[in-house]
Each structure stands twice: as structure tokens, then as C-alpha cells.
Amino acid sequence: MRTENLLVELGTEELPPKALMQLGSSFANNIEEALTQAELSFNSVVWYAAPRRLAVRVEALVDSQQDKVVEKRGPAVAAAFDAEGQPTKAALGWARGNGIAVEDAERLTTDKGEWLLYKASVKGKGIAELLEGIVTQAVSKLPIPKPMRWGNYTTQFIRPVHTLCALYGDELIDIAVLGLSSGRTLQGHRFHGEPRFELDHADNYLSAMQDHFVVADFAARASAIEASLNERAASLSLTADYDEDLLNEIAALVEWPVVMQASFDETFLDVPKEALIYTMKDDQKYVPLLNSDGSLSNQFLFVSNIDSQDPSQVIGGNERVIRPRLADAEFFFNTDKKQTLASRLDSLDTVLFQKQLGTLKDKSDRIASLSGYIASVIGGDEQQANRAGLLSKTDLMTNMVMEFPDVQGVMGKYYALHDGESEVVANALYEQYMPRFAGDVLPSSLESAAVALADKFDTLVGIFGIGQLPKGDKDPFALRRAAIGVLRIITEKSLVIDLEDIIARAVSIYGDKLTNTDTQTQVVDFILGRFNALLQDQNIEIDVIQAVSARRPTQPTDYLARVKAVAEFKSNDAAEALAAANKRVANILAKNNVEGDASVNNALLQEAAEQQLASDIEAISDGIYKAAGERDYGYVLNTLATLRPSIDAFFDNVMVMADDEAVRANRLALLLALRELFLTTADVSLLAK
Template identity: 80%
Template sequence: MRTENLLIELGTEELPPKSLIQLGSSFAANVEDALNNAELSFTQAHWFAAPRRLAVYVVGLAEHQQDKIVEKRGPAVSAAFDDEGNPTKAAVGWARGNGISVEQAERLKTDKGEWLLYKAEVKGQPISALLQDIVNQAIAKLPISKPMRWGNYETQFIRPVHTLCTLFGSELIAVSALGMDSSRTIQGHRFHGDKTFELDHADNYLTALKSHYVVADFDTRASQIASSLNSKAEQLGLVADYDDSLLNEIAALVEWPVVLQASFDENFLNVPKEALIYTMKDDQKYVPLLNKDGSLSNQFLFVTNIESNDPIQIISGNERVIRPRLADAEFFFDTDKKHTLDSRRASLDTVLFQKQLGTLKDKSDRIARLSASIARTINADPAHAERAGLLSKTDLMTNMVMEFPDVQGVMGKYYALHDGEPEPVANALYEQYLPRFAGDELPSSLESAAVALADKFDTLVGIFGIGQLPKGDRDPFALRRAAIGVLRIITEKSLVIDLEEVVSEAVDIYADKLSNAQCNEQVVDFILGRFNALLQDQNVDTDVIQAVSARRPTQPTDYLARINAVAAFKENDASEALAAANKRVANILAKNNVAGDADISGSLLTEEAEIALYNDIEAIKGSILQHASEREYTEVLSQLATLRPSIDAFFDNVMVMADDDKVKQNRLALLLLLRSLFLTTADISLLAK
């Protein structure tokens, strides 16, 4: 069967840059799904996206569907013929509907009976007949939240559409979509070359566009931009400051990227670099340049969509654009410094944190109290932590943060240092928000960690306390992120903090503002649930997580120590047998309602195997309890593994359910002791296969 490469392109007005990658990849995925549903074979599909086009290029697409045989089952033979063997109305009607006579029908025999059967040959349809529906499906499923109408068209799309091209090799396939009939017309660059041109073959799409000043492949365009940015920065002895998010947004704004260098007045460098960088990146999509020591240079790079014969004019224009933005930042900075952060505390009472939970001042007061308490627990300076808590939200009331919200915390640090606050206090004002995303840095000092934890616990307890638990994808207060932040700070900084204790204190600080009586337990369970999800993402075995989770340790560092110990124990040759024995012990104790503590009488131990098990347990019990108290769970499980021979011998030779009730109770007490020692780490029985 002949195969060709298929091109589907929508030529549009400028598409939303932050949506371009999703639109392009979704378009290709939708086309693939539609081709698969149509049972058309192909090798692979590529997506192309530029500001004024979305395209899909399908490689090795079959010219038409394969012919196939479709089996159409009719009535059961018992219902298809009467007692005299004549076809019934049901059989005749079914046969007529399939264009055959009853005599032409085949028979299908199964275990459940015999039916009439017609095997119909269905000819495969060509791509020319199928493409209209494929295009319709692919467009209809695009993630467009706010479609628009244009001109006199009734159709809607994310932006006005000007061209539709559908080429199967060199063949133009007639398709209509979004008010356009397909043609060979392709839009060139808006300013360079021909406004439109005719495409002769699907395979020439990229090269033809390149000759018309369009790099259609998104990844290629982004790679070219990154290479040019890095090369230009290296020539200047500087470092280009951009991430994938900024790079992708720039790549979504241009079709023919040209990197140019510009500069601004060095006097603006007196403003904190974060504010300048924010306005360059976020407002103008410029790429700041950093010196080798990380300080900001007054040189910057930008990407234009024009290859100009007079680039000085473009550079000058961009320098004129950035100047008032930097001047605003300078003005805000100078104005804000006229008032201390402490003097702004009263103004926090004018801004609600949450209607039922009070103002930002209420929140900062709570954070201060909880920060001091956490600081005492982790041996940090409670005075610095409390002071940072009181000032934690004051920079939100500054002109700079109101204008550039992303620099909250950062500006708090600068203003605190200007006010003469201690350095640990100033650092905590910035680091209270850490970590902000997966892989982000953590607070550098214990004081900062105390404030960051207090802020997150206050939000978690407050929102849970008024019953606004996150549901599905809805998490307006970012409680999941707060929980993960709590866990990362505690575990990665090896802090000994009990979730129940901190949550309980946070609840007490809220006093009568909370209405959810189950708040304490729900918050702790929520955080532990996030911990289990994190561990799964790190490829920790599910049964290992379940074994530890069953003990519900509420100190995250302790929880992690148990996880690591159980994961290591699982690799021990004795683990499977010991897990099975634990499961057996647990079942025996449960059936006999044995729990708590029970005394073991040495005089009632008569069998050699039970005496040996008791002696072996007694020999290591003290050491196990000592190691458990010091969170040395690997050593605990290692020592318990030495009991395997004694445990095996016990179950092979001792009848637990003895006729003498005192002997039975004594043996149950021995099993209870054994079980309790294993439970110092985890419920090992859950590792059993």
C-alpha cells in the first residue's frame, strides 16, 4: 500500500505565547488519536508551532484503510427457523438488512449455541474521504479556554484563522474547517519575504518556510535562541540569566529569532537586582546578563523577530522602553526605604488573610509565636525567629512588592537590612517562602527554617480548621505545596520535630477561630499522605511505605529513618520468612484478643523451642530498645533478623493453643513480646507476599 507524509497546517493571527507548546503538542496528539480511531497506519507524527501557525506532520501515512471482514451475527438458529425448517420473519429481516438471503448465511457455533452469521467485506476508505473528520476531531479537542469569533464567521477559535493547508504528499486534499477551505497557501513571515506562498509538497514545509524567514519547529527555534544567547553572553564575559520558562515564552513570540545586545544606565544597579531582573524578564521578556560573581550587569539581551539592516534603531527603541520600567523600580525602592518594616505592621490590619482567620497582621502575630516555639525545639534563636515572624508580611505593604509581586520576601530582606535588623531576621523574611517549587532551595539557617515552617503550619491548620480541605485539583491555598515544604525542610535539614505537637500548638494559637474538631488529626494525616506520595515518587516500594505508615510515626525524620531501614531489611534473605512469621503472629494475637502488655512466666516455658526463643529475645531486647530510641532502625531489624532460626523452631515444635490455659496465655505473651519488638520499627507483616 502506498504511503505518503501528511501536512495539516492552520495559519493564524499571533497565538498566545504561554499556550503555544500545549496547543502544538495537543494538535499532534489529537491527530494521532483520530488516525488510530480511523484505523489508518502511520509511523509517527511531529508538531510544529510558531506565533502564526500550528501544524502536524505525519510520517508514513497509509493512503487508505485496510480492507476488513466484519462479522454480523444474526438470530440463534433455534429462532431463525420454524418447526418445518422454514426461515422465520426474524431471520428473513436480518438477512434482508445485510443484502443476502437466509440460505447464504453461514453458521457460528459456540459453547452457548448456534447463530446465523454473515461475513461482510468492508473496503477501506481513502485518506481523502477520512481527513475531513480527522481534522474536525483534532481541532475540536484543542485546549482552548476562551475561543473568539472574527469577521462574519460563526466559527470560533483561539485566534482568527487565515489559511488551511492539507497536503498528502503533493496532493491537496479538500477539507473545510474554521471557515476556511484547504489550499496550498502558507503564510510567510509577517515582515520578511512574501506574505504568502504556495507549497508544492508536504515534505518541503520546513525548508520552504525557512526560505520565507520562519523557523517552524519550536524546539529548533528555542535551541537556536539559547545558543545565540549563550554565545553572545560568552563574548561579553557574562552569563545569560534565563530558564526554560522564559526561553519557551520568547520562542513562542518570534518566528525568525535574532538576538541583540542593549544596555541601561548603571545608576539603576543601586536597586536590588531581583526587582530589575523581574521587570526585564516578566514585563519585557529580556534576558538579563550577570557577572561571574552573580551580580547584575547593565548589559542585557533581547530577541527580536526582525533581521534589520539597521539594528541600532531596534536596540535604541528597546533601551527607551526599559528605562521607565527601571525608573519605576528605582522610585519604589527609594520611597519604600523612607519607612521601616516595623512601621508597616499596623497597615497589615487592612488586608485580610482569610475572612474567618483574620488579617495579615493576625497571621504574622501567629507566625511569630509559632516561630519562637519551633526555634526552641530545633535549638535556633527564638528571639530572631519571633522578630522575623512579626515582620514576615510587612514587605507586602511596600510599593515595590505591590508593583512586582514576585519579589515578595526578597524585598523584605533588603528593607530589613536597611532598617538595621539582624541578618538572621532579614534572611528569614526572604527564606520564609522556601521551598517554592520542586527542587527549590531550602532555608539556609535554623531561624529561617523555623519561620518557614511556622508560616506553612499556620496556613495548613487555619484552612483545615475552617473545613476548607483541598478537593480534587482544587487547592486555592496551595496546601499540598505547603505540606511538601514542611516535609522537605524537616527531613533534609534533619530536624527533630513532631507534627502532632506543632499542629496542636498552632491550633491553640488560633484559639476560637477554628470550627473543625478533627483539624489536628486531619492536618497530620494530610502531611503524612503527602510524605507517602513523595516516597512513591522516589520509587520506594509500596509495601515498605505501608509497613511504616501502619505505625503512624509523626516525626518526619523518624519516619524516613524507618523507611530506609525497612527498605534495607527487605533485601535481607531472612525478610520474607520473618514477614510471614510476623503475619502469623499478628493473626494469632488478633484472634485471641491479645494486646497491650503481658507478663511471661519462665516456669511455664517447658518446650525447648519456646525456651530458646525467649532466651534469644531477652538477649537482644535491651539493645533493640536502645537502638530504637536512637532511631537506629537498621540495627534494630538486623538484630531481629537473628531470631529467624528460633522463630522457625518455635512454630515447628510448639503448639501455641495448648490445652492448659496458663501455658497458652504464656505463649501468647511471648508472641506479643516478639511482635512488639518488631513494631518498634514497622509492621513487618505487611511485607509478606
């Protein structure tokens, strides 16, 4: 069977840069799915994407489906013929539907009986017949939130489509998609070379694009841009400041990337670098350059889509574009410094945080109160944390943050230092939003941690308190992110904080604003639920998490210590037997409604095995409870593992449900004492298979 490489390209007007990668990969995935459904074999599917094109290459695609034999089973022979041996209506209808006479049908015999059978040879369809449906299906499934129409066409796509190319090797496949008929015509670069040209063979796509000033391979284009940026920066002894998102967005804006160097007036460097970097990256997609000490250089790089014969014109144009943006930042910075952060507190009353929960001023007052309390709990400076909490939202009212929202907190630090606030307060204003994303750094000081926690707890309690719990993927107040931030700060900084305590404090600060009477329990459970999910992401086994979760420890650092101890204990040779024994103990106690304090009467211990178990429990109990109080759960579980022989002997030799009521009650009390020891760490019975 013949195989060739298939190329399908849609030539469009400029596609949305932030969506380009997803469009390209989705197009390839959709084509691959449709080919698989059509039972056409191939080696691989590769996607290409540039601002004015989406393309897919299918490597080693067969030219047609395999021929196959289709079997259609009819009615049972007993039901296909009447007593005289004549075909019944059921048999006649089935045969007619398959285009045969009843007597032409074959027979299928199984151990359950005999049926009429029709076998038909179905010839496989060729790629020329199937491709239009495959591409149409792939295009229809692309993630396009707002499709558009253009010209007189009734079809819709994310941008107007001008060319459609479909080549199987050197053969043009005649298809019609989005109102266009396929051809060999491709669009070249908008400004370089021929605007349109003919492609002779699917295998020549990339080289032909290159000849017409288009780097069609997105990954290759991004890689070339990155190498050029770093090479140019290194030649200046500077470092290019970009991340993957910026690099990909730049790659989605150009088809023939040319890295150029420009500069701005050094006087702008008096403005905090974060604001300058923000406007260069976010507004202009420029790449800032940093000195070896991390300070911002007045040199920057940008990526042009043309290879100009007079680069100075392109460079000068970009320098003229960036100057007013930097001038705005400079003006905002100098204007904002004329007013202190503290003087902006009253203006927070003009901005609503949430209709039922009050203004940003109300939120700041709550954060101040809660920050001070948290700082006192974790050993920070209560007054400094309170001050930072009070000023935490004031930079939102500055011109700079209103213009460049991403520098909130950052500008708070600069303005606080300018106002004469302490460095502790200034850093807390900057670090209050940490961690902003997965893997982000955490607040550096106890006071900063107190403010960051207070802000997140206030939001969680407030939104839960008015009954607006997250549902499905809807989480408008980012409560899940807030909960994970709380957990990371507490556990990674080893803070001794009880969720019940802090959340109860936050609820009391809200006063009568909250309508949900179950707020405290729901918020604690929500955070612990996030903790369980976070632990699963760290490859902690689910039964380990369930064993600890059953005890509902509300100090995250304590919770984590238990999880680590149980996970290690699970590898102990005695773990499986002890888990099974604990499960047996739990079932016995539950069945007999045994709860409360375990009080064992040694005088009622009759059997040697129960006497030994009681003696062993008594010998280790004080050490167990002391270690548990110090969160040394590894010691607790390893010590409990030494009870295995006496536990096994107890169940082998002692009848728990003795006829004598006092003896029976005493043995149940002994089991309760045993279970209480294990429960100091986790419910290990849940580790039993």
C-alpha cells in the first residue's frame, strides 16, 4: 500500500498570538483523532503555526483504508423458518436489508445455537475521498471562542481564511473547507518575497516557506529567537529578562524574526524597574536587559518581523514608541510620591471589595487586626504586622498601580520606604501576595507571612461566610489558590498555626457581616481538602492521606509530620499486620459501641496473652504520648510496631467476647487503650487492604 506525507495548511490573516500555540496543537490533535477514526494508519502528526497560517504534516500516511470483511448476523435459524421450512418475515426483512436472498445466507454455529450470517467484502476508501471530512471535523473542533465571518462567506473561523492547501506527496487532493477549494497556493511573508507561490510537494513545505521568508515551525522559530536574544545580550555583557510565555508570544507575532537592540533615556531608570519592565514586556513585547547585579539597563531588545535594509529606522521607531510609556510611568511615580500611603486609607472606602463584605478599607482594617494576631502566634512583631496589614491595599489607589495593575505590592514597598515606613512593613506590602503561583517564593519574614496569611484567611472566611463556595471550575475569588498559599506558607516555613484558631479569629473580626453559621467548619474542611489534593500531587499514597485525614489534625505542619511518618511506617514489615489488627480492633469496638476513656483493670486480666499486651501498652504509653506531643510521629509508630507480637498473641489466644460481662468489658477497654495509642498519629486501620 502506498504511503506519502500529507500536508494541510490554512492560510489566514494574522491569528491571535496568545492562542496560536493552542490552535496549532489542537489542529494536529484533531487531525490525528479523525485519521484514527477513519482507520488510516500513519507514523506521526506534526503541527506548524505562524501568524498567518496553521498547518499539519502527517508522516507516512497510507493512501487508503484496508479492505475488510463485514459480518452481519441475522435471526436464529429456529426463528428464520416456519414449520414448513419457509422463510419467516424476520428472515426475509433481514435478507432484503442486506441485498441478498435468504437462501444465499451463510450459517453461523455457536454453542448457543445457529444463526443466519451475511458476509460482505467492503473496499477501503481512499485518502482523496476521506480527507475533506477529516479536515472539516478537525477545523470544527478548534478552540475558537468568538468565530467571525468575512466578505460574502457564510462560514466562520477565528480569522479570515484565504488559502487552503492539501498535498499528498506531490498530488493535490481536491477538498473544500471553510468555503475554499484546495490548491497548491501558499502565502509567503507579508512584506518579503512573493506574496503567494505554488508548492510542488508536501515534503518541501518547510524549505519553501523558508525561501519565502517564513519560519513555519513554531518551536524552531521560538528556539531561534531565544538563541538570538541570549547571544545579543551576552555580547553586551547583559542578561535577557524573559520567560517562556513572553518568548512564545513573541514567536506568535513574527514569521521572519530579526532581533534588534534599542535604548531609552537613562533618566527613566530612576523609576522602579518593575514598572518599566512591566510596560516593556506586557505592552510592547520587548525584552528588557539586566545588569549583573539585577538592575535594569537602558538597553533593550525587540524582535522585528522584517529584515530591514535600514535597521536604524526600525530601531528609532521602537524607541519613539516606548518613550511615552516610560514617561507615563515616570510621571505616575513622581506624582504618587507626593502623597503618603497612610493618607490614602480613606480613599479605600470608595472601592468595594464585595457588596456584603464591605469596602477595601473594611478589608484593610480586618487584615490589620488578623495580621497582628497571627504575628503574635508565630513569634513576629505584632505592631509591625498590624501596620503592614493596615497599609496593605493603599497602593491600589496610586496612579502607577491603576495604570500597571501587575505592580501592586511592588509599588507599595517603594512608596512605603519613601514615606519612612520601616523596611519590615515595606517588605510585607511587597510580599503580601506571595505565593502568586505554583512554585513561587514565599514571604521572607514572620511579619510578611502574617500579612500574607491574614489576607488569604480574610478572603476565604468572607466568601464562605456569605455562602459563595467554589463550585466545579468556578472560583471567581481564587479561593483554591488562597488555600494552597496558606498551606505552603505554614508548612514550608514550619509555622505552628491551628486553622481552627485563626479562622475562628477571622470569623469574629467579621462580626455580623457573615450569614453562614457553618463558616468555620467549612473553611477548615476546604483548606484540609486542598491539602489532601496537594499531597496527592506530591505522590503521597491515598491510603496514607486518608489515615491521617481521619484524625482531622488542623495544624498543617502537624498534619504534614503525621503524613511523612505514616508513609515511612507503611514500609515497615509490621505495618500490614498492624493495620489489619487495627481494623479488627476498630470493628470490634464499633460493633460493641465502646468509646470514651480506656480504663483497664489488671485484676481482671486472666490470660497470659492479655496480661502481656496490657503490660506492653503500659510500658510504652507515656513515651508515646510525650513523642506525639513533640510531633515525633516516626518514634510513635516505630514504637507501636514493637507491639506486633503481643497483639498477634492476644488475638490468637484470647476470646474478646467472654461470657463473663466484667472480663468482656475489660478486654474491650484494653483494645480501646491500644487503639487510642495508634490514633495519636493516624487511623492506621485505613492502611489495611
